[in-house]
Amino acid sequence: MFKFNLQSERKRIGILGGTFDPPTISHIDIAKESLLQQVVDEVWVGFIYQNQTEDQLIFIFIQIVPCGLRTDKQTQTEPKHRLEMVKIAAQELIEQNKSLEGKLITNDIEVKNNRTIPTYPLMKRFEKEYPEFDFYFLMGYDLIKGLLSWDEGQSLVEEIKFIIAGQPNLEWKQFDDYFPKNYKLIKIYQNVRSTNYRKTIVDSYKQNNNTFAADLGLEAGLLSQNIINYIIQNNLYVQQN
Incomplete structure (x- = not known):
């Protein structure tokens, strides 16, 4: 396994999208353990959703990333509901881990764009716009293959640094042929899938x-x-089927 320098004096930013x-x-x-295990200093968590001609990206942690139309994965829930659920998740994490106070900030921005910004150009854009930071893409093990x-x-696999999360009992050898060039493994204690x-x-x-x-x-x-x-309170998902 290639081990990149996790002791860099530069701020380390983990990117978790979905x-x-x-x-x-x-x-x-994944976000919590990346921080608590001190693999990164901050995690920027964002998701893409479609809202007529406008796409919005929600980020935990102040930073904002432009994004385009998501063509590869259809979203099901109105933007306002997914934003609120992200806020709930962030607040829960703060309440459970007071050491993360001040690092979890929800912010949203509307970005007009007619195309997807895939992971590789997105990460390269981060590197260009924030040259003072080191960036790592966070992902669950099930996406490696x-x-x-x-x-x-x-x-992507040759140039971008990854932090890959899996459960402690996971048999990592089955993924040996699929790992990117630069990566770090972390343990998480919930089912990724x-x-x-x-x-x-x-x-x-x-x-x-x-x-x-219930x-x-x-x-x-x-x-x-x-x-x-x-x-339950907002009757989500069942109205869409």
Whole structure:
């Protein structure tokens, strides 16, 4: 494994992107453990959503990144709801870890753009606009095998530094042929994968006579109770199916 310098005097910024529809405990755990394990000094967390002709990117931590139309992954929830859920997740993290006070700030910006900004040019843009910082892309282990298929995948795996999160008992050797050139592994304690959780919510709702189950029918520990409560109170996901 290539080990890049994590003791740099330059501020280290972890970039965690996603749709966060909704934000799971696993998403937050990657950000939290990157900070608590002192792999990075800050995490900028953002997601893309579509709002007619305007796209918005939400960031925990003050910084703002322009983004374009998301064509590879459809979002399901109105921007205002996903922003509110990100705020809830950030506040929960602060309450659980007072040492992170002042590092979790929600901010949003509307950016007009008619195209996606893929990970590689986005990270290069960060490097150009903030040359005083070192940037690392945070991701769950389950995305490793597909990295080369991302836009400019070869450049991505050769030039960008990664922090890859997985559970302590994960068998990492199965990913040996897929790791990028520069990476650091960190342990997290929640399940990274959250596939089909929106479908699970809808199926549970229908099976429960069109009412929400108290746990939304999801696996325990996937979403925080405050996020679950917000989904129920605002009748999210079930109206879209």
